[in-house]
Amino acid sequence: MRRREMLALSLALSLASILAAIAGPVAAATALTLHKDPTCGCCVGHADYLRAEGFAVTVIETTDLESLKRQHGVPPALAGCHTILAEGYVIEGHVPAGPIRRLLAERPDIVGISLAGMPPGSPGMGGEKTEPFVIHQIERSPGTETPAIFAVE
Template sequence: MKKTSFAVALIAALTAAPAFAAPSGTMYKDPHCGCCDAWAKHMQDNGFKIDSKIDAQMSQTKDKLGVPGSLRSCHTAKIGNYLFEGHVPADLVIKVLRDKPAIAGLAVPGMPLGSPGMEGPTRQPYQVLTFDRQGRTTVYAQR
């Protein structure tokens, strides 16, 4: 096969690939948290179907799911085979679901201003971290 034929075939295959279909997920949240609902709306605005579960025992739920203590925020979502802790941007959730890295999930520890669901007049830079089942973390993105 000539190089040009291969390139044409590759371009055709890539452009014919189906668009990413964002799956549904479940968000566990404290009954008194409003920013969790704002994050769920951000996800829904980006094509996700998020089922919200009120949970008055969030610490136990996070323990059961395997969210490391140092990464915890106000809500935890399970989407596909991954966990998303806190105000993780939808584009990074999509990237993880597409790329399927060998991680347990992504986390935005705390509640940084300017992250999805925490929008307002000020914005602070924050990191999105990966975590695995052993609790090891790496920086996935800077926002």
């Protein structure tokens, strides 16, 4: 190998290692499965929002969301317009990305979290936000009292 070629090769190698150091290990995106009714449009808006936030979202259409919610222990009062399943948790309605990341990082002993009622301005809903979003916990054994608050956004 000629001297000039040697130099070019070593430059290329050090450039590659610098780029690898900058990029770091490639983290896999968290997979979310979003179950929605075929007629729901705001549900698609939430899926697009979550993709933009870096989640890998799979959308499954079903005309029987009720059974899915019942099967996963979602009480009617905390049912959202769509149901997301992620790493053993249930996420109901238009929950922002922050509380979803916190749920999956802290892994509390609950069924999941819910932002019921499709509040205007919440991710995917459109409109103007008129009040703070109250995200409730879905407890393993729901009592008669008001469900605990997981986050306020």
